[in-house]
Amino acid sequence: MAPTVAVVGGGISGLAACYHLTRGPHPPKVLLLEASARLGGWLQSTRAADGAVFEHGPRGIRPGGAAGADTLHMVSELGLAGAVLPVPGDHPASRNRFLYVAGALHKLPSGLGALLRPVPPFSRALLWSGLRDLLAPAGTEPDESIHAFALRRFGREVADIAVDSVCRGVFAGDCRALSVRSCFPLLFQAERRRRSVLLGLALGSAERRGGGGGNAHRRGAESGLSRRARAERWSQWSLRGGMETLPEALAEFLRERGVELRCHQRLRSLRRCHDGRWELTLADGTVTADHVVSALPAAALAAALPAEAAALAQELRRIPAVSVAVVNLQYEGVALPVTGFGHLVPSSEDGALLGIVYDSVAFPEHNGAAAASLRLTVMLGGAWFQQSFGDPATAAPEPLLHRAQAAVREQLGLEAAPTRSIVRVHQACIPQYTLGHWQRTERIGRFLAEHRLPLSLIGASYSGVSVNDCIASAKAAVERLLGPRS
Ligand SMILES: Cc1cc2nc3c(=O)[nH]c(=O)nc-3n(C[C@H](O)[C@H](O)[C@H](O)COP(=O)(O)OP(=O)(O)OC[C@H]3O[C@@H](n4cnc5c(N)ncnc54)[C@H](O)[C@@H]3O)c2cc1C
Numbered sequence: 001m002a003p004t005v006a007v008v009g010g011g012i013s014g015l016a017a018c019y020h021l022t023r024g025p026h027p028p029k030v031l032l033l034e035a036s037a038r039l040g041g042w043l044q045s046t047r048a049a050d051g052a053v054f055e056h057g058p059r060g061i062r063p064g065g066a067a068g069a070d071t072l073h074m075v076s077e078l079g080l081a082g083a084v085l086p087v088p089g090d091h092p093a094s095r096n097r098f099l100y101v102a103g104a105l106h107k108l109p110s111g112l113g114a115l116l117r118p119v120p121p122f123s124r125a126l127l128w129s130g131l132r133d134l135l136a137p138a139g140t141e142p143d144e145s146i147h148a149f150a151l152r153r154f155g156r157e158v159a160d161i162a163v164d165s166v167c168r169g170v171f172a173g174d175c176r177a178l179s180v181r182s183c184f185p186l187l188f189q190a191e192r193r194r195r196s197v198l199l200g201l202a203l204g205s206a207e208r209r210g211g212g213g214g215n216a217h218r219r220g221a222e223s224g225l226s227r228r229a230r231a232e233r234w235s236q237w238s239l240r241g242g243m244e245t246l247p248e249a250l251a252e253f254l255r256e257r258g259v260e261l262r263c264h265q266r267l268r269s270l271r272r273c274h275d276g277r278w279e280l281t282l283a284d285g286t287v288t289a290d291h292v293v294s295a296l297p298a299a300a301l302a303a304a305l306p307a308e309a310a311a312l313a314q315e316l317r318r319i320p321a322v323s324v325a326v327v328n329l330q331y332e333g334v335a336l337p338v339t340g341f342g343h344l345v346p347s348s349e350d351g352a353l354l355g356i357v358y359d360s361v362a363f364p365e366h367n368g369a370a371a372a373s374l375r376l377t378v379m380l381g382g383a384w385f386q387q388s389f390g391d392p393a394t395a396a397p398e399p400l401l402h403r404a405q406a407a408v409r410e411q412l413g414l415e416a417a418p419t420r421s422i423v424r425v426h427q428a429c430i431p432q433y434t435l436g437h438w439q440r441t442e443r444i445g446r447f448l449a450e451h452r453l454p455l456s457l458i459g460a461s462y463s464g465v466s467v468n469d470c471i472a473s474a475k476a477a478v479e480r481l482l483g484p485r486s
Helices: 011-020 065-077 109-118 126-135 146-154 157-172 185-194 198-208 223-230 245-256 298-304 309-315 385-389 396-411 435-449 467-482
Strands: 006-009 029-033 045-047 051-055 084-087 097-102 104-107 236-239 260-262 267-272 278-282 285-289 293-294 321-331 340-345 352-357 376-382 420-431 456-459
Touching: 006 011, 006 285, 006 321, 006 352, 011 029, 011 245, 011 467, 029 293, 051 321, 051 376, 065 223, 065 467, 084 223, 097 157, 097 223, 097 309, 109 126, 126 146, 126 157, 126 198, 126 285, 157 285, 157 340, 157 352, 185 321, 245 260, 267 298, 278 293, 278 420, 293 467, 298 309, 309 435, 321 385, 376 396, 385 396, 396 420, 435 456, 456 467
Parallel strands: 006 029, 006 293, 029 260, 097 340, 293 456
Antiparallel strands: 045 051, 084 236, 097 104, 267 278, 278 285, 321 376, 321 420, 340 352, 352 376
């Protein structure tokens, strides 16, 4: 009889694990257990009656690298190639990103001119930061905060303004607490290997172009989409019906292949039986499985582990996550003062306000019937949620909506009231790889190996929070379990 693999957690990581488990010869019996009423986790899109789409979670996926190519390959296989909405390299949403500093919007510098002369909000030409990186000695610590790393290599302004803002945009996190080794491994390795981040990145990409470096530099699965993405230099892509189209298509694909997809099945506890199999206790009964793939947030898995795995649970609990309020706004008859992807706000300017995404610039197809409407998403909170808005479990939507509208008025000069608004508070939605995260993940790996636990850990808590990273973690775990898939 084929062994049974239970995948716990029906976000993109769990669904991608099921997808890879069903590929190749002799697939195991696969069972997906999801606590909530729906599949997709943070991939959530509201589709309005007039065709407008509002994203409450991820809104763009990057096509680059092996993981980006693998995701596009999966998208092709799911029959979604025709639904992909690309943002090509010459599009304003690819070229223009802004910072809101000292009460004004500033385009993030690009091109030679910005390197050679000071461009606000920076008081010195960025050339000086580049020279500093080329001349400074390499760091020797096994890990460092992103802020300390950027300060040492590029100077205070780059660390306080640019790097601080980018960490708020990507992780909703504080660059003074986050680990450079775990959040930006390429930058960390570049410095360690070549003494300079810029030199290391330049030589690394030359090696990749030359095909050197073996597996670490593999390109990912080729598809018509990945070839187009390279030719047109896509910066990101979405799907016509919104990001939630991806978990919906995965669920359909999996059902057709006999995967049992069960919602309303919260995992309460895990227990090893005498024969080595797992017994999973759910809200209303138990199931047994030969192997468990956990696609749960680290803290949720910790809560379900048996007493014998207390040391593992302790490590998992040390991986925190921050909450974000996502406020979608739609306006009619107004225009943005600038055009681009959106703007980020450094923590020194306003801790609570992470940034504003100009959704209708990148994806006007999501405007619906009111093609001239403007859709924005205001991101609030992150590592500053508690101090700004109190307990995310009880945060009321009205103050968050007012805060978001005030930001749009102050920072974008849009005085009109929105015609539509949606407020979502996502609790503990983005894991934080704080200083020493690499040691925690190493200890977790060691525990699983030493105890020969038939348990794989995948998802955003461990080795990358992007959708691509989550899918890649699922693929890697399945390959470790069953060997390379077709
Ligand atoms: C607001 C926001 C914006 C983002 N923007 C982007 C972006 O633009 N691009 C990008 O690439 N990434 C983005 N990300 C990151 C990315 O979306 C997430 O990291 C990714 O979706 C996480 O997927 P996951 O499957 O690992 O976890 P989750 O989506 O958290 O899925 C875990 C699942 O487990 C279930 N679960 C929990 N406990 C139990 C239990 N005990 N038993 C059973 N099931 C349980 C949950 O209900 C959930 O469905 C964003 C994230 C957020 C929150």
